[in-house]
Amino acid sequence: MALVVQKYGGSSLESAERIRAVAERIVATKKAGNDVVVVCSAMGDTTDELLDLAAQVNPVPPAREMDMLLTAGERISNALVAMAVASLGGEAQSFTGSQAGVLTTERHGNARIVDVTPGRVTDALAQGKICIVAGFQGVNKETRDVTTLGRGGSDTTAVALAAALKADVCEIYSDVDGVYTADPRIVPDAQKLDKLSFEEMLELAASGSKILVLRSVEYARAWGVPMRVRSSYSNDPGTLVAGSMEDIPVEEAVLTGVATDQSEAKITILGVKDVPGEAAKVFRALADAEINIDMVLQNVSAIADNTTDITFTCPRAAGPEALELLSKLKAEGGWENVLYDDQIGKVSLVGAGMKSHPGVTADFSEALRDKNINIEMFTTSEIRLTAVIREADLAEAARAIHDKFQLGGDEVATVYAGTGR
Amino acid sequence: MALVVQKYGGSSLESAERIRAVAERIVATKKAGNDVVVVCSAMGDTTDELLDLAAQVNPVPPAREMDMLLTAGERISNALVAMAVASLGGEAQSFTGSQAGVLTTERHGNARIVDVTPGRVTDALAQGKICIVAGFQGVNKETRDVTTLGRGGSDTTAVALAAALKADVCEIYSDVDGVYTADPRIVPDAQKLDKLSFEEMLELAASGSKILVLRSVEYARAWGVPMRVRSSYSNDPGTLVAGSMEDIPVEEAVLTGVATDQSEAKITILGVKDVPGEAAKVFRALADAEINIDMVLQNVSAIADNTTDITFTCPRAAGPEALELLSKLKAEGGWENVLYDDQIGKVSLVGAGMKSHPGVTADFSEALRDKNINIEMFTTSEIRLTAVIREADLAEAARAIHDKFQLGGDEVATVYAGTGR
Secondary structure (H helix, E strand, O other), rough: OEEEEEEOOHHHHOHHHHHHHHHHHHHHHHOOOEEEEOOOOOOOHHHHHHHHHHHHHHHOHHHHHHHHHHHHHHHHHHHHHHHHHHOOOOEEEEEEEOOEEEEOOOOOOOEEEEEOOOOOHHHHOOOOOOOEEEEEEEEOOOOOOEEEOOHHHHHHHHHHHHHHHHOOOOEEEOOOOOOOOOOOOOOOOOOOOOOOOOOHHHHHHHHOOOOOHHHHHHHHHOOOEEEEEEOOOOOOOEEEEEOHHHOOOOHHHOOOOEEOOOOOEEEEEEEEOOOOOHHHHHHHHHOOOOOOOEEEEEOEOOOOOOOEEEEEEEHHHHHHHHHHHHHHHHHOOOOOOEEEEEEEEEEEEOHHHHOOOOOOHHHHHHHHHHHOOOEEEEOOOOOOEEEEEEEEHHHHHHHHHHHHOOOOOOOOOOOOOOOOE | OOOEEEEOOHHOOOHHHHHHHHHHHHHHHHHOOOOOEEEEOOOOHHHHHHHHHHHHHHHOOOHHHHHHHHHHHHHHHHHHHHHHHHHOOOEEEOOOOOOOOOOEEOOOOOEEEEEEEEHHHHHHHOOOOEEEEEEOOEEEEOOOOEOOOOHHHHHHHHHHHHHHHHHOOEEEEOOOOOOOOOOOOOOOOOOOEEEHHHHHHHHHHHHHOOOOOOHHHHEEEHHOOEEEEOOOOOOOOOOEEEOOOOOOHHOOOOOEEEEEEEEEEEEEEEEEEOOOOOHHHHHHHHHHOEEEEEEEEOOOOOOOOOEEEEEEEEEEHHHHHHHHHHHHHHHHHHOEEEEHHHHHHEEEEEOOOHHHOOOOOHHHHHHHOOOOOOOEEEEEOEEEEEEEEEHHHHHHHHHHHHHHHEEEEEEEEOOOOOOOO
């Protein structure tokens, strides 16, 4: 008998019909002899509808009240799933994040889990009950206020609960049936992976793959919780994310896949004095404004005037704020100019096999050259290559790299409708 | 400076626009120098929509999960009102029933408040904050499960909080601007009352007036909390419900108004043996099924066979269950027959002045006789007369009695659109 944590995304719960289908899967898992804990996102568009209402009553709603508002969405889906399980003869009990012992920092809207004390869940499991826990939410231990975990928070709830309960697996259900070698909507012959390591999944998530939220994979890796990505529309076993890259024998290490990202913008500062501390000023200003930067590139100094250019990427949503901030610092820093470009795209190749494949960088560059695609920035990690190119070239670049490294299969991948949360 | 508790019903909160209007009233009350605690119902049709979803996933949803589901509605309106108050510069903080210390019995769906420990609300008030409390919900102290208070629960929350906080007044806002001498939709010249006693309001509520829920008035009377019924659409001072009938000088005691009720059904058991304990069997069976009975009438025994007939009324919603129950007992009790009638209506005249008005019963009966309306059952209390008649005659009966006792005014009453919760 195993302890299984299952997380269902909003698209899997978008209607009463879908909720009944999810309940059937939950009850079947229980009847197969497992203990089952379920984590639910809000139904379909509920969160967007609540955000819309909030915007109508207050353009800048207080974060504490926003959390109180948004957590209602998960309470609704949670209670409905518990009811649906009960209608199939399962003994279900729902829990809010607070009732399930999800304790967080006090940062409303983007809290972090600091501890999980699931005593009530453990008791209910011992009584043979199926436990349904509201995702995305917790409670601040000091103030007893309700908090939310930010984007993808339900995945994080599921992994954290799985870790606290020492679950055998944390299954993440959405409308895709696994992790693919590329986004099948862009690369039609993309193949589903049976298994990949935490490190590879982390690199894919950091490179734009939306299938799992980075934070939940970090948590799963830290606590050694195997994750399984599955579709709530099929019985396909999906993709297992588990184990360390270090444990993969060299001869089995492969290239995992291609990821694309069009959520970033590029900012270039021209004519920065090439003396110690100048670059730090830039990044301190951005950090103080809580703007995350991703890739950074600093060219060698121009001999003529001893200045350099700094280029970095940041989330496109934060781009205008970053530009405004740096434009104000321009005179102070004596910079020549600050340039902004939000028409960029990032294409990455990820895989533990990269270490043992000589010439990967050359093949990657040549694949883009053959399509006449210019590389504007280029970075690498131990198991990843990333190029910044024009956004309009992104799909073609992904297909070219996928082909070059023979990641495709003979079959065209199945793509399900809808998008997960 | 006064401490004012304001309760807003669902129709007052049915849209972002209405929520902003409510927020303006709240902030104005605070600016006038009062401490303000606000209790919110769920927005407009939210509760019905949630009930509909529940019915789709489980025709007989578990009561605990139903409470978890329904309380989401008040959390949503609560957070939105707090945001709207903040957007007007007010310092607002929202509280769930649990956070506000509303402790209840464990009976899901119809819990009773056993204690209110509003320590967090008191602290927030001391900091000058406007406190927004989710109505209709509490928490069971033993199991820490969320409970709901049943129909009109938000009114009860408001009165209980007002009592615990020793508030100066509990204002109940909906889409009607006070308590009238009759339902203005039935009796066009019905007049708004400036003030009435708790006892009179209790009798009106028990006789079918829907403006205040019986339980909330009982609570207010027990704790001596003055209630004021007001409209969220106007600045009319509304109707004050306060004080005991005993304190009204005889010369000022008047007839308060006419109430109608078409929510009941009538059941008659024919041929019940007229020996001690036979009637008790009937009422014990109904009590065990948690069916409330209202009026009871037992005719004198027929000399011929020493049997009697028992007639009573009960909520129409429970009628079929009561009929089935009694039909099963028919053979056992040796009864002749059980008759069911759900086409009845109740018309009542209420007022402390009844005690000092001789001939009220005669005038009441004659008013109905003059319209050729037959009285099927008749009961009285110290300050109330009630007749059961045909449902189809109800409106005409109300107008006739209202006229007979000259309760009307020269003006036609204002009727606002919509219905409160």
